[in-house]
Amino acid sequence: MKYNTRNIGIIAHVDAGKTTLTERLLYYTGLIHKIGNVDDGNTTMDKDIQERSRGITISSAAVSTQWKKGEKVYNINIIDTPGHIDFAVEVERSLRVLDSVVAVFCASSGVQPQTENVWFQAEKHGTSKICFINKMDRIGADFFSVLREIETKLHAVPMALQIPIGAEDHFEGVIDLIRQKALYWMDDNGETVIEKEIPEDLKADTDEYRMKLMETLAEYDESFFEIFMDSDKKVTEEMISEALQRVCRSGAAVPVLCGSAFKNKGVQPLLDAIVTYFPAPEQLSNIQGENPHSGETVELARNETESLSGLIFKVVIDKHMGRLAMLRIYSGMIQSGDTVLNARTGESFRISRILKMQSDKTLSIEVGKAGDIVALTGIKDAKTGDTLSAVEKPILLEAITIPAPVIRVSIEPKTNSDEKSFGLVLAKIQEEDPSLVVERDRQTGETLLSGLGELHLEVTLEKMRLNHGIEVNQGKPKVSYREVLTEAMIHREKLSKQNGGNGQFADITFEIGPRENNEMGLEFVNLIKGGVIPGEFIPSVEKGFREAMENGPLKGYPLESLKITLLDGSFHSQDSAAYDFEMAARDGFRTAAVLCSPKLLEPVMEVEIQSIEEYTGAVTADINRRRGIILSIDEKSGRKVFAAEVPLASTFGYISDLRTLTSGRASISMKLAHYALVPDFIASTLTT
Incomplete structure (x- = not known):
């Protein structure tokens, strides 16, 4: 070795x-x-x-x-x-x-x-x-x-x-x-x-x-x-x-x-x-993944003689070379001309060129071996977190976790002539950075760009201008609020329609409310006994609730966490179909969730500010003004270090405000701490 x-x-x-x-x-x-x-x-x-x-x-x-x-x-x-x-x-x-x-x-x-x-x-x-x-x-x-x-x-x-x-x-x-x-x-x-x-x-x-x-x-x-x-x-x-x-x-x-x-x-x-x-x-220890077809665990030694496995950890769109997929090879080797499998899409493709990155320079190489980090050209449909493997021995490696965005802005191109390329550029930027989310507001038709912070969005829009020549108008930053239910209740939802021929029928009784410790996502508990709802309809009920969570009962923000216990129900042998149960779950959610004392949650940032002694009063007052809570004030190397928690909604423009406040003598860093309930007096003033 x-x-x-x-x-x-x-x-x-x-x-x-x-x-x-x-x-x-x-x-x-x-x-x-x-x-x-x-x-x-x-x-x-x-x-x-x-x-x-x-x-x-x-x-x-x-x-x-x-x-x-x-x-x-x-x-x-x-x-x-x-x-x-x-x-x-x-x-x-x-x-x-x-x-x-x-x-x-x-x-x-x-x-x-x-x-x-x-x-x-x-x-x-x-x-x-x-x-x-x-x-x-x-x-x-x-x-x-x-x-x-x-x-x-x-x-x-x-x-x-x-x-x-x-x-x-x-x-x-x-x-x-x-x-x-x-x-x-x-x-x-x-x-x-x-x-x-x-x-x-x-x-x-x-x-x-x-x-x-x-x-x-x-x-x-x-x-x-x-x-x-x-x-x-x-x-x-x-x-x-x-x-x-x-x-x-x-x-x-x-x-x-x-x-x-x-x-x-x-x-x-x-x-x-x-x-x-x-x-x-x-x-290092053997690489572990699963067979995408059977779900069985696959283990590969990290050497060149083993079959190929590698993870695409980044997609870069280069002006001269087009789409580059950055690949870490864990086992086996690849050569130009080899056919490899994308385990996520199930598609095979041929490797055209293998490049070694020298920061902004690239070097063509014939072979990439276990342990190497290389760039591949001409790989269609590859995304961050995709596994490439040998066609005869497929393996799916653990994907990369992408944090959820906390801030969004509405954007549009400044000129009509940019309208066409605007969508294409956004798609490219999203490919390169999967933590950006682009969506259309169903009510206003606006394009919304969401990201991990003010600087993240600022840099993205600047990239569109500098690298792609598109000037963008942007709205004010908006916080990605969430909603949560604070009480539980039992509700029965019955869907019964006759419209000539086969009708629609679904009947469900469920308990809806918050999860214990407000854990993330949907907890779905099925207590149906005796086949009162056939087993094949149960996943549709769950799907209906999962989709309904995307629009909370209060202001239409996604629901952070939810517990549904399916207690009882009935079906009709002719009129019931899977989609009817999905609809019943959605309708039932809309009716019942409003009655479960829904509350709004906002992202709260952990903030650290370093400043000098004379600005202590000004920095403290400013944190309080932003609904912040000071956790500690320490001294380090002659500087005051403030640790605080501040709602994200109050941090827009914080960096430039702080510079003004302290004549440029302070530095600030922020990270997402948790989501917390929005005080009622603030919640009542918010519009969606």
Whole structure:
């Protein structure tokens, strides 16, 4: 086994320095020959016009590069993901296909809300992690404070592999705790790493943290525990390194390194750690899926000789090459000209070209193998989350979860001439980003675009203008409210129509009301006995209720959760049909739901604001004005950190309002916390 491929992602909160770090990784691996900077808008990964102008990553970029450690050359596929919560689906689909992630933290801001989000997303996928504490040169940088936060806020076990030499303006280098050497970066480009003896004043700290590292390894790795406890055995660098590999791959504890990507310090040791401690695809457990026809579990080994399985995690529409499907190959291999199966649609098609992505450049390759991330051209009808497999051994892998949108705007093209291409462009954009929903308002005929946040929609409309030349008029943002029933009742609904020949007949008695703990979706309980309603009509009753939930009784918003218990009923041997029972369920819902004290629910955002002391009063008053609840006010690196919950409806324009309020001295981040009941005095003022 060669074990020489690593599939890694870079995750973090907005502005922790992910893209800058990726740029340095590409520079030191020799893929690019000039270092780009986010502030100058010339980075390799942010190739979109908006990404450059806004200084943020919007869509996850993929790039393949190589790093040589010792005599061995490793292929590293890197995906740089967005840090903004509005692009959570980009992070989710990247994490779904990656084996490991480098979590980047700002040394002065520490663990921020979006860091927590992406960290727990990575946990859900069982991804191996390494932490990189960046911006050690920044004012307020505190490596040890961030170590503590990783432990308390992320419930992780951090293992420092390095400690910094100095901080802020005095950050000079790092001490490698395994090799017990001080590393300094002497030139501006950081290419020359000089090893020296550990400075006298840092020897005690080095001993302390090296001992902590070994104790953690002994706690989480049995073989290392035996070596560590055996006083006759000397612990070698190799032993520590091997134990670190095992612990990192099991996810029990996480290695932590530090540096300053912007100042080109600390990047090469991070590359060494990536290839040393992260698993190769072949070292992971077998891939599991199901046979799309029989539903039986299918298990495939992650090697080239196994039959093909791969997941399309992204669809990109490229100006020059058309539709590109980004594919992570889990097992087997594909060659140009092979016929493969889309397990979702059941259709087979021929692979025309296989491309290796070098961010904005592409390289044609003949073969894609297990562990590779490639782009395929000419794949029709493929969507994010589709499985491609061998025709003779179909497998369906777990799809990618797409979060539900929370905000929508009405949109229309500014000019009539754009009317035709407007629909086509919206369809393209929706293909690329499945978290966007486009629908027509049945009452007004307007086109509604829904997304995960204000910035998400803003970026989408800007993309339509910049990439497709369509100017759009937009309405005011509207919140995607939900409805919920707060009381239960029993209702009988009878449908009986005679219109010559066969009539229509359905009769159902059901209890309708809220689910326990307001769990999501429809809970349908069938208590019909003795065949009073034939079994083949029961699914139609359920279907009727499921469809009726889309329009709540209060203002027509979807119902968040509902429990229906089908108690009794009757049918007519000639006149009853499945559709009659579906209609009876819909009519019964409309009549009964109004009587179950329906209430409106609104999305509530978890908000974190960082500001300076003098604006505390203004920020607090503003949160209260927005119907917000302050959960805590902490101090971090000389700044005030407010944690609050604010209804989404009150957050429109919050970012620019806050800048005005604090003369640009505050930053804000938001994520969806939960849905909560809308106060009656607000609900009465809302129109659909």
